[in-house]
Amino acid sequence: MTNPSPTILVTGATGGIGTALVDELIFRGRHVLALGRDPERLAALERGRPRVRTLRADLEHPEELASLLEPWLTEREGLEGFVHCAGLSPVASLTDSPIDLWNRVLAVNLVSAAELLRLFLPALRAARGHVVLVNATPGLSGVPGWSAFTASKAGLEELAATLRAEESGHGVRVSGVHPAGTATELLRRVRADFGRPYDPNACIRPETLARAVVDVLDLPHDAQVSRLEVLPGG
DSSP states (O other): OOOOSOEEEESSTTSHHHHHHHHHHHHTTOEEEEEESOHHHHHHHHTTOTTEEEEEOOTTOGGGHHHHTHHHHTTGGGEEEEEEOOOOOOOBOGGGOOHHHHHHHHIIIIIHHHHHHHHHHHHHHHHTOEEEEEOOSTTOOOOTTBHHHHHHHHHHHHHHHHHHHHHGGGTOEEEEEEEOOBOSHHHHHHHHHHTOOOOGGGSBOHHHHHHHHHHHHTSOTTOOOSEEEEOOOO
């Protein structure tokens, strides 16, 4: 299989932010390889979007990604970007966070991103491509009841910084995007678990965040955004 058209690999593509991102990429003329876990939601995402190809992938098992993605690795020359948008954010104190919870959160939020980058870096180097790692609320640190999530996002920020240093000589740009609360079903559940109110009108719209992410991808090659913090408007 070959596809000469520029393609962006997107994880978490069937979530609120991910779907908005897919639509924004299509609007700007990109092709998308959309990764997700739910086959019905993937089918709905692909329906009516001829520029989108979907692939079912469970990021809780990053060790399976190499064999799963083998057919797509032959298309590496067409890959110009990677956006890691997938994430788990269970609310649980450390005493209520068994090893399985830590393994799942770290696998989805951090290790799967590293493994996908390992697999596709040859393509990204060839294209002088761009990596965007969607992180978490600016300044997120030491949140009681959220240790696994915050630890995974701290690791993702370090991954971005290290990859940026390692790949600068290959022309690969790396950006971390840190959005504040974004109006998604996931945020509604998280706020409920914390016992906090959820007002979507006080949050960033997924479509707005998607535009910011694609703006980062569209920046000319003579510059890169290392860290972008996206906050709600007035």
